[in-house]
Amino acid sequence: MKIVVATHNEGKLVEIRDILAEGLGERARDIELVSAGSLHLPDPVETGTTFEANALLKARFVALRTGLPSIADDSGLIVDVMGNAPGILSARWAGEHGNDEANNRLLLAQIEDIQDDDRTARFRCAAALVVPLRDEEDTSDFDADSGMDDGDGLEDADETVVLGEMPGTIVRAPHGEHGFGYDPIFLPDDQPEEAIASGELLTSAQMTPGQKNAISHRGKALRALVPAIEAIL
Template identity: 65%
Template sequence: MKLVVATHNEGKLVEIRRILVEDLGADADRIELVSAGSLGLPDPVETGVSFEQNALLKARDVVRRTGLPAVADDSGLIVDVLGAAPGILSARWAGRHGDDVANYELLLAQIEDIPDRNRNARFRCAAALVVPEPGQTEAPYELHNETVQLGDMKGMINRAPKGEHGFGYDPIFVPEEQPARAVEAGETLTSAEMTPDEKNAISHRSKALKRLAPLIRTMVLD
């Protein structure tokens, strides 16, 4: 059974495959994960006003075009003192989509005078699964069922960027959950100071997809 991941980022496809294989066990062999990019599908305009809406929007678009079940995710940073901003605007907070340094530098400037005790934040991921109505032969395909699962990675905003790994706001975000090596050394690391495996073990995307995995089993495989 083909399951389309609504992304043009092959690196994200690899990450999602790793998480799902781990959680689906032997059932993972029954699923062939492919990206929307490899199928030549366009990126839909993300007009939702929440992570859940944007994840569903992307998955629904794939299903309507292909008639195949689809998984999509949407994520961003929520800073309490900014009233849950930047939220769905995380990737373009400074005005230009994907300018990571400009985004986190603007955020640091906005909360510069906020004391450490009030710099709480969290990354949130919404992972959506949408399946088509069975037995259809022509596009646009109708939708049969859908679900969204959430995952959070809690932490706080550091006062300066640290670390060379990751992307986005990783250099200024200190997760509440820390790897064993940091705990043993009495240190706290930003996401950008963690290895990919350390970050993935506690990430918001990993948590959301782990909650989605059993639903893939029941909604796609059964």
């Protein structure tokens, strides 16, 4: 079965594939994950006010245009002392979407005077699966330019939305070369055994992909989505 992941980031596609492969085991061989980018689908306008709403919006957008099951996620950083900001604005906190260095620099400046014990934060991820249920006699094509991104035409679709969180703290300077986004300034509460034993705790950007996937918000959300995926195989 082909499932479309609502992303143009091939790195994220690899990460999602690895997480689902672990969760599905041998049944992972029954699905083929492809990205919306590889199908030349545009990005929808994310008008939701929550992670759940944006994940569902993106999954509906892709399912409507392909007629295939779609997985989407929406995630961001929540800093307690900032009133849960940057939240859904995480990717464009400094004004330019996806400028990780600028986002990190601005956030660190905003909480520069906050004591270490009060720099608590968490990554949150919402993951959605939308499975369009079409009449077997309906062979009409989906209109990629229809502009319908709010679920019109998917009234009979099966929809599942789940959440995952990774708690931690914001460190005072970036560390690590892996990952993306706020990973270099985020120190997860859950740490690899070897990091705990050595006393040298790791930011998300210092962890290997396997270490990060085991504890990450996206990993938790996608593993929670596994039963819904298994139900359609």
